[in-house]
Amino acid sequence: MAEMVCIVCPRGCRLTVDEASGAVTGNSCPRGEAYGRSEILDPRRVYTGTVRINGAALPRCPVKSSAPIKKPLIMDVSRQMDKVTLSSPVKRGDVAIKNVLGTGVDIIVTRDM
């Protein structure tokens, strides 16, 4: 049995997951059940960070991964941000890095700048 705090929402349910069957208890919603199971089988996180931007009111543009990325890859993904410089204007949803590290996930802009 693995015990963990669900990070899906600020409620922070205390989950217990059976490693063998993947059965989750302690969750209050279906999202929690899915989180508990994936945390055992294939833990993933949404990456958030910033990239350089020219011509905007500020020098950094916030970005996120368009889907959760395998947890062990998060530090490597973060290092990719330094390779990109955007030019204003950008809109939320614009792709900053396509298919980052071959994960099939894009790094996308989260603010209009």
Next chain:
Amino acid sequence: MNWELIVIGAGPAGLAAALAAYDKGLRKIAVIERDRYAGGILNQCIHNGFGLHRFKEELTGPEYALRFIDRLKDTTIELICDTMVLHITADRQVHTVSAENGYQVYSADSIFLAMGCRERPRGAISIPGDRPAGVFTAGTAQRYINLEGYMCARRVVILGSGDIGLIMARRLTLEGAKVLCCVEIMPHSSGLARNISQCLKDFDIPLYLNHTVTEVTSANGRVSSVTVSEVDENRAPIPGTQKVFDCDTLLLSVGLIPENELSREAGIEIDPRTNGPVVYENMETSMPGVFAGGNVVHVHDLVDYVSEESARAGEGAAKYVLSGKTASNEVFIPITNGENVSYTVPQRVRPANVEGSIKLFFRVRNKLGASVIKVSDTSGRQLAAFRRVSMSPGEMENIFLPKDVFEKALGSLCVSASEA
């Protein structure tokens, strides 16, 4: 020009109130913001986890802000940025200054206070040792890194386990810094459990509970080490328990204070429990026609609740302006703290002004297991009760009280919580 509503602050509270007032029929609304753009602190909170309650999806801070900013252009709401409010007066004049327009005085039928809160700085907690560069509040470091693009730390100790400190532990690690530990003087964290998990545990950052910083040393004007000691049950450091961390940065995440210089100067009644204005059921302050919402009233954990509370205040302001009067302040039920409860918002309810029910926010003083929340009046009669699986000071609670509770109440209402 006379405005129907002037909103002070274009963060989540101000934007939600302005839009709600517009939806209720006000057309002459100005939102005054001291920064160059709207969105407030959300712009530097680039992490995700916002909006699950309100939008049923996980947004980053800037995305959550855009949901509101986008709506402004379909309205007549005027956003006045780069402008600082200096004073507000009882006859609802708003004195401002800006580089572009100089000193301006606006008048309004109603005002909404949405100044938010500030972090407690080093001066507010007595840390012994040198006064070098490299001691920042967590939010300052967040602004440097996420907005201004300055990497301001390499080896870091974080004092306090508030949410911004936890979020910055992860952020600094992702940017290549080494976060040595997070130190909390209390036996429990003041941050959300999910942030302990995803910001500290994910990166193997130790959390020392019952510990505090007892020495800061410097070399060449910059932090060179931080000493951490265990504390006893009176929160006093225990000699001989020191651990020394070589580092260049000490981040402080030791609480937030509602920013009420304007409210105090105007003579608005402040609740010493929250450090925010005392508010009625519609978020009106002790000054008729002046409303308040969000972190300027009490520090929230979730922006979703800031938006919801402020929208209620915006509706209250619209009703006040359109009806030309407020409910009489003379007949109200005060709401007081009982056992284990540290404050309630609203603090006063005018039964005549309640439609349906009132959502009452409060915090508990201590961690509680399975508990009962009781609402009783001065005669000791219990008028409502609610159950909870657990409660913690770090997580704001809310209960819905129907109108008849206020109609039945004799004297004041007391909210208490105890383990069942």
